[in-house]
Amino acid sequence: MPAMRMTTPRLLVLRALAADPGRERYGLDLAAEAGLEPGTIYPILVAFEAAGWLSSRPEEIDVHTEGRPRRRYYTLTAAGATAAQEAIAKRRSSRGTSGELAW
């Protein structure tokens, strides 16, 4: 797996995930937390999953009873948590001490 290019949207998602690493979140929820446009987060989640930084599982519901498709819940893996800390620290050091991420 080649090294992942760390764009600002990816960092925003990593930061949102690293804020509460054990919590499961679905895509739309996570996009709102990261401050991304809705609908744009999935390439990032799939790339992180392929890198082993995220694990995912489908929601346990009966789709016919609920009347909607299953959500997919994403959780940061141990490798993902380490990668998130390193990426955020690297961005802070390259941008000064504030560490704020913005578009």
Added chain:
Amino acid sequence: MVTPGHPGATRLGRADRAAVSLLAALLPAGFRDRQRDEWTGDLLALPLPDRRRYLVGAARTLPSLRRAAHRRAALDVIALPTGVLDTVARVLLAGLLWSMLSFYFFVPLRYYAFDIPGRLARGDSAMVVDPKDLWPLSDGIGPFFPLWFVLHLTAWGVVLGGAFLTVTVALPGLIATAISRRRHAAGLGVAALLTIAFAIVSTTIPLLTGAQDGGFSAAFLGLAAVTLAGLRTSLPRRTRILLAVAGLSTLVLPIWFGTSAGGSMLFWWYD
């Protein structure tokens, strides 16, 4: 936090459905259903005015999603899609539940409810009433014949195992699953092949070892059912519980059929 299931927006409009289908069609086949569900679920949770903006965002990032999906697919080419294993589990649930209920009703329930062991022990070989001839045959076959025939054949399937069990588990299971889940034909076909493969293996092992089936085919399928019930967290809890119960009800058969009491019961059934 976005609230799932926004009130008043429980169904996607035709235009939104068409847009989601179009976007999903441009994704790799193995990834398409998963992403369609993600998009549909998100759109249902969004207020109507925000849905167009969402779809524009999804379309704008589609090329990178395609690339990521291809990379991910390359990593897990040997992994079966979630839907296939869930379909196998549902097929096993419907097929095993039906088969085991038929077996328990037709064989042990009648054997013990009518005290066949006691009658045989007393030398009452010319039974006034043979339980095998009771309902629905007591009133003549009549309109109950199709039900009796199917239940009877299914009970035989469990006793004989092997190819009989393949038919009695796979066919009703596939029919029930196809009707209730409206699965895609391709997914159902793969599930059918896997189910039949399970059944063939369960038939072949006793044949190769020279042993009679002795309930091992049913137990093999039951073990698969219990395993799927334990591992497939994507299935509803009720489905997993029923699958585990159906599976566990088969695991006693090899032991039971091997005992003298079980052997006598089968001897009566075969007679």
